[in-house]
Every structure is written in C-alpha cells, then in structure tokens.
Amino acid sequence: MTYYSTILETIGNTPLVEVSQLSPNPSVRIFAKLEGVNPGGSVKDRVALSMVTEAENQGILSPGKTLIEPSSGNTGIGLAMVSRIKGYKLKVVLPANVSIERRQLLQVWGAEIIDSPAKEGSNGAVRKAQRLSKENPDYVFLYQYGNPGNPKAHFEGTGPEIWKDCPQITHFVSGLGTSGTLMGVGKFLKEQDPSIQVWAIEPPAGEVVDGLRSLEDGYIPPIFFDNNGEDLLDRKTVIGPKESIEWTRKLIDVGIFAGISSGTAMAGAARCAASIKEGSIVFVAPDGGWKYLSTGAWTEDIDVVTERARHTIYF
Amino acid sequence: MSVEVRLPTLLRPHVGGNSSLEVEGNTVGQVIDQMVSIYPDLEGQIITPNGDLHKFINIYLNDDDIRYLDKLDTKLNAGDTISILPAVAGGL
Missing domain, CATH: 3.40.50.1100 (Rossmann fold)
Incomplete structure (x- = not known):
C-alpha cells in the first residue's frame, strides 16, 4: 500500500x-x-469508527443526522473526527472538570459541547445524555457504555x-x-x-x-x-x-x-x-x-x- | 485481629456518622458480618439477603477489588485496610 x-x-x-x-x-x-498514534489521538478512534460503522450498517445513521454522546474527552474527540469526515453533527456531554485541551480538540473538530457538572463526574454526563436523547428522539445515541461495537473494535482489532x-x-x-x-x-x-x-x-x-x-x-x-x-x-x-x-x-x-x-x-x-x-x-x-x-x-x-x-x- | 474499614459518605448515616471503623475479623466476610451486628441499619446495604455482595458495592482490600480475590472469604492480615465504595462510571 x-x-x-x-x-x-x-x-x-x-x-x-x-x-x-x-x-x-x-x-x-x-x-x-x-x-x-491513532489519527484522533487515542484508543477511542477505534471505538468511534466501530460504533458509527455499525450504526450505518443498521440504517440508524445517515448523513445530516445528529449524534449525542457522554464523554470526558477521548470518545468525543474520536466521534467528532469521524463525524466531521462523514457529515454528522455531534453533541458531546462533557463533565466540566476535564483538561482544557480535551475541550479545545472537540471544538477543533466542530463538536457542540454540552456541559455537565464537575461534581457529578462521568455518571452525571451519562445521565444527562440519556435524558437529552429521550427528549430528542431524532438524536442518534451510540452510548459507548452499552454499545457492542465498543468491545467489538477491540475483539477484532x-x-x-x-x-x-x-x-x-x-x-x-x-x-x-x-x-x-x-x-x-x-x-x-x-x-x-x-x-x-x-x-x-x-x-x-x-x-x-x-x-x-x-x-x-x-x-x-x-x-x-x-x-x-x-x-x-x-x-x-x-x-x-x-x-x-x-x-x-x-x-x-x-x-x-x-x-x-x-x-x-x-x-x-x-x-x-x-x-x-x-x-x-x-x-x-x-x-x-x-x-x-x-x-x-x-x-x-x-x-x-x-x-x-x-x-x-x-x- | 482488627482492621480499618473506610466507608463512603452514603453509608455513614448507618454507622453513627463515622467515616472509618476498627472492626474485628479474619476474613472480609467476617468483618462485614461484625459491622452489621454492631450497626443493624447496614443490613442489606452491603450484602444482599441471599448473601451476595450488592451489585453496586465494591469492596477493596488495600488496592484490590475482593471480587477478584477470594470474594467474602478473602483473608486479612494485620494492618490491612478495607474500603467500601459504590460503583460509579469510569473515565471514557
């Protein structure tokens, strides 16, 4: 190659x-x-690509759709890169207490950041994303914590x-x-x-x-x-x-x-x-x-x- | 033998507000049983009625989760610390 x-x-x-x-x-x-060394900078690129590909194959995801995901950074960044290339909008529910660079990288890739309280940590981000996806049924919620595409990326890669x-x-x-x-x-x-x-x-x-x-x-x-x-x-x-x-x-x-x-x-x-x-x-x-x-x-x-x-x- | 047991905020009201206790026992299970006999309000909070560890409770012996040691039969040594913690979402 x-x-x-x-x-x-x-x-x-x-x-x-x-x-x-x-x-x-x-x-x-x-x-x-x-x-x-992954292009988005972390192991989560694998997970992001795997979950998006699975969703596309199942017909859940098509260009123009909006994704929502709770993430303290790396999954959000990986999804933001994949979404940018493939033409999806992305909203990331981000606990307030992550390093500034994680926040900046999400902005670089064009993701919309929704803050969740620092004191609630990742648990709080998960709950908020779950609530927002219920309120907006047109959002595609890949939910890395429960998505078989997440372990699959590692089982196969x-x-x-x-x-x-x-x-x-x-x-x-x-x-x-x-x-x-x-x-x-x-x-x-x-x-x-x-x-x-x-x-x-x-x-x-x-x-x-x-x-x-x-x-x-x-x-x-x-x-x-x-x-x-x-x-x-x-x-x-x-x-x-x-x-x-x-x-x-x-x-x-x-x-x-x-x-x-x-x-x-x-x-x-x-x-x-x-x-x-x-x-x-x-x-x-x-x-x-x-x-x-x-x-x-x-x-x-x-x-x-x-x-x-x-x-x-x-x- | 007595060991130090550290408790999370949400269990402290059941043990008179203490954040840690000195409890007697030779295994983790004995220590928990002893605590429940002193503080009956803990009944069902750590161990379920059928004798299993509550699914949202992690017990650490020093740094190790006892689910991957000998569970409630995990033996204790002098100077050990037991930490009881609720399960939370990890980093991502």
Whole structure:
C-alpha cells in the first residue's frame, strides 16, 4: 500500500513497544501498546469508527443526522473526527472538570459541547445524555457504555494485533472505563490461550462517589455485564494519581510521551510484574501526552500536580 | 485481629456518622458480618439477603477489588485496610 484513501484507514495497527527497562522484575518483560498514534489521538478512534460503522450498517445513521454522546474527552474527540469526515453533527456531554485541551480538540473538530457538572463526574454526563436523547428522539445515541461495537473494535482489532505482535503474552493490563478494551481484548486473548491473565486498573473513585445519594445511583457499564466481566477479569486494582504521574514521567525515560492514564496502566503493569515470577505483560497506553501539557504533569512539583489531578478527569 | 474499614459518605448515616471503623475479623466476610451486628441499619446495604455482595458495592482490600480475590472469604492480615465504595462510571 502506498497511500490511504481516507485518514480513517489509519486507525488501529498501533505499535507495540518494549519498555522492559522500567520493569521492576528482570524476569518479566513489559510492552506498551501505543494508542496515541491513532489519527484522533487515542484508543477511542477505534471505538468511534466501530460504533458509527455499525450504526450505518443498521440504517440508524445517515448523513445530516445528529449524534449525542457522554464523554470526558477521548470518545468525543474520536466521534467528532469521524463525524466531521462523514457529515454528522455531534453533541458531546462533557463533565466540566476535564483538561482544557480535551475541550479545545472537540471544538477543533466542530463538536457542540454540552456541559455537565464537575461534581457529578462521568455518571452525571451519562445521565444527562440519556435524558437529552429521550427528549430528542431524532438524536442518534451510540452510548459507548452499552454499545457492542465498543468491545467489538477491540475483539477484532486491538486483541488480534497484540496476539500477532506478542504471542508470548502472559498478562494483559488495561484501564477500566467503559470496560470495552478489557472485554474485547480480554475475550479474544483468552480464546487464544485461556491461561492469559487479564488485569483491570482503575483510578480511585475520588470525590464523585461522595455525591451519590443512594446505592441505586451506582453504575456499571452494560457491556461489562453483557460480556460476563466478572468472570473475564482476573484482578482489579486501584492506582492513585501520584503513582500514575510518577509512571507517566518514567515513561519519558524510554521515549514515550503518553497521557496520565497510560502512567496509570504502566503502574499497574509494574505492580503485576512485581507480583509474578516471570512472563510478558502487554498494557494499553490510551493516548499521547499532548492533551495534558496544561496539567503540568511532567514539569511541575509532583505534589502540586497530584492535588490538581484529584479534581480533574484524566482517565 | 482488627482492621480499618473506610466507608463512603452514603453509608455513614448507618454507622453513627463515622467515616472509618476498627472492626474485628479474619476474613472480609467476617468483618462485614461484625459491622452489621454492631450497626443493624447496614443490613442489606452491603450484602444482599441471599448473601451476595450488592451489585453496586465494591469492596477493596488495600488496592484490590475482593471480587477478584477470594470474594467474602478473602483473608486479612494485620494492618490491612478495607474500603467500601459504590460503583460509579469510569473515565471514557
């Protein structure tokens, strides 16, 4: 192939890069799947293209239609890029406490931003999008938390790419957000080799949980249930913001300028490496560092940056 | 053995407003049972009537979700911290 006929063809087939210099265990190799090289800048390009393509195939989506989606950034940005190319309007329900660059990128691609309160976090954005889509039945609500196209992008793309590039994989480590990456990749890898362990990494629940009025306001993504997430995962562990930023900085030592959630996943991979005798760990670095320059993550005092991260959605 | 149990805001009214408690037990399940016997208002809030963990409750032993350890049978060591948290939507 000498050229791509559309930028959308460059989504996926991301590089897998060994970062074993950072492994705390000399018998465990660690590889980073660099999703920041996708054209919209994150792993969510895969999800955006997959969900839009499915909706087009089902006849739900046609040019001129308006999409609505709750997103703290990356899915919104991916959808905004795909929508711009394909001629859809996009409204993104965005929690107020995301980095300024995420907001700017949505504007670059021409998405309309609908703010949702910072203190309600992603839960609040989901609820608001659900309400708006009910009130406006002509909107197309792809709903990444419940859309089978989300894990499918990883079952058919990310998972096979990892298996082809690293057939010696023993552990897969990824952040848990919508659970799409973990469900899709995890299911694919376990079908190839059931002994592969799947680790979910998550940031601390933070202040959002304090705003919950009752347990029934809790939320678990439908795709987690649809894919028997509890059986699929082997471990679920929390990594705090300070550790995430420390590892985001260490990734720079091996030439990887990645976002803070990549530092979270790398921290999880390091914890995994320290807990096993030998093996090969693959983790997903969801985006590049560009969108987080304003957070000072690499350059300012770590305690100042950590405190700031507690109030920002970086995952 | 007693361990520290941290509680989310929405469960604090059931335990006299405390944000954390020192509770006796050798497994996570024993600790929860002990808490419920001291604070009967917690009945049904963490464990459902058929003995399962409430679907919107996550319990962490230090940093690990006990659903992927030995669930309520997960054994405790001195100095462990148990955190009880409601499930919320993650980043996206």
